[in-house]
Amino acid sequence: MLLQDELRAISCASFETPSDNSGMCRPCGDRRLVNSLGRSIAILAAWIPWVAGCAGSEGSVREEIQVHSGGNTLGGVLELPPGPGPHPTIVIVPGSGPATREFPMYAELARHWVSRGFAVLRYDKRGTGASTGDWTRETFRERADDVLALTAHLRGRKDIRADGVGLCGHSQGGWIAPLAASSRPDELAFLVILAGAAVTPAEQDLSSTRHRLLRSGFDDASAEEAVALKRALHALVRQGKVEEAEVARLLEGASRNAWYPQVFPPDLKVDALCSLMRYLGLIMDHAPRPVLERISCPVLAVFGEADPFVDLSENAGPMEESLRRGSRDVTILRVPGAGHRLEPAGTNSSGFAAGALEALDAWLDARVKR
Known part of the structure; x- marks a missing residue:
């Protein structure tokens, strides 16, 4: 689980090849919101197996x-x-x-x-x-x-x-x-x-946050502040209390820090983060x-x-x-x-x-x- 990747995924419907070295998808320029979050794409009424072949390389x-x-x-x-x-x-x-x-x-x-x-x-x-x-x-x-x-x-x-x-x-x-x-x-x-x-996945999210900030030149105190925010968000998920008002309060207190844009996309919406957090509840303690x-x-x-x-x-x-x-x-x-x-x-x-x-x-x- 790479939280930055999931955050990008819920804030844009289209993706293109990354230009950085993260290896993760990034949103394309049209910024269309994902409309599939919270509801499934239509499922085929019946499965019709098919195979279409074409010539590959060499x-x-x-x-x-x-x-x-x-x-x-x-x-x-x-x-x-x-x-x-x-x-x-x-x-x-x-x-x-x-x-x-x-x-x-x-x-x-x-x-x-x-x-x-x-x-x-x-x-x-x-x-x-x-x-x-x-x-x-x-x-x-x-x-x-x-x-x-x-x-x-x-x-x-x-x-x-x-x-x-x-x-x-x-x-x-x-x-x-x-x-x-x-x-x-x-x-x-x-x-x-x-x-x-x-x-x-929860432990990896905390570790990734810490190490990425340290590699980017932030000090230990900044890294621990970011990790503390992540822990607070994880706690809301485990308690079943993912509510926009509480999440907004946590982000408001942290958003003034220089490390914040390294952890969350600058255009992230609170409702999108809450949707992501509910998804993380399915996987974070595997x-x-x-x-x-x-x-x-x-x-x-x-x-x-x-x-x-x-x-x-x-x-x-x-x-x-x-x-x-x-x-x-x-x-x-x-x-x-x-x-x-x-x-x-x-x-x-x-x-x-x-x-x-x-x-x-x-x-x-x-x-x-x-």
């Missing part, structure tokens, strides 16, 4: 797919390498906010892995792209069930190896993919976690460590050493400890100079930090036959 094939899950229809694109298969397959599980298949990092990973003989599935979260539903009303359990519906579809295809389907969860997807893997331990061949956290302990497949967890959102010292050790309780094959990879998208930190690059892809390839090559 002989690969791209197929549009639709899969039914929890009364919704999930849209995605499956890219297959040349040849009849069956192919091992990676399902990319997206992060927070209104993530779609077209997020640049996921598209780049797909191109790379397809070139190395994997099929790759990217999909749109509920209420985004070609998917119906509403991600702002979706629990982590429901997100994991969506992933399992997609993997079940893949495992039933003749061109996909049923014993070679794995997950790659990024950011918030680093909570979702393990939840799916722990639910069906015999059905998934491997798990890759990119920039995932071993603490609850405990990942018991989930990680139930995973038995091979696991690779990758951390960027310069990630401003997921602190390496607070997450790598606990994640490894929990994973080793269930899996005999656990690898923790620390990428020097890499940010939250594993990009070279401090750049606008859509690529990956030196050594990141090579390390991912080496791990997959040692465990997955093509």
Whole structure:
């Protein structure tokens, strides 16, 4: 859970590729308000499965797919390498906010892995792209069930190896993919976690707030003031007392601080924040460590050493400890100079930090036959 990302998501209906190095969506210029918050996008009356194929790059094939899950229809694109298969397959599980298949990092990973003989599935979260539903009303359990519906579809295809389907969860997807893997331990061949956290979303929100302010040059006192505000907002959620008057009072007292624009978008409306807080109530206390302990497949967890959102010292050790309780094959990879998208930190690059892809390839090559 990256609160800045969720805040942007509820204040604008359209998003474009970020120009900063956060890796998160940002609102486009028309500033149209999201009208899907608080009500679901219309659900299809009946699911009509269909597949439309088209030629991909360098002989690969791209197929549009639709899969039914929890009364919704999930849209995605499956890219297959040349040849009849069956192919091992990676399902990319997206992060927070209104993530779609077209997020640049996921598209780049797909191109790379397809070139190395994997099929790759990217999909749109509920209420985004070609998917119906509403991600702002979706629990982590429901997100994991969506992933399992997609993997079940893949495992039933003749061109996909049923014993070679794995997950790659990024950011918030680093909570979702393990939840799916722990639910069906015999059905998934491997798990890759990119920039995932071993603490609850609420704890990660506080940690991210603190570390981002410190990295931006604010002192400890300023960081603690911001964290105290976040704690107060979290308390309202847990108490079921998310009321605009009280939230406005808290923000009014904090908005004069120099750190405030670093924590909340300057044009944020109180009603939008309250809507977000109600959504966070669905996910903020998810405990990942018991989930990680139930995973038995091979696991690779990758951390960027310069990630401003997921602190390496607070997450790598606990994640490894929990994973080793269930899996005999656990690898923790620390990428020097890499940010939250594993990009070279401090750049606008859509690529990956030196050594990141090579390390991912080496791990997959040692465990997955093509």
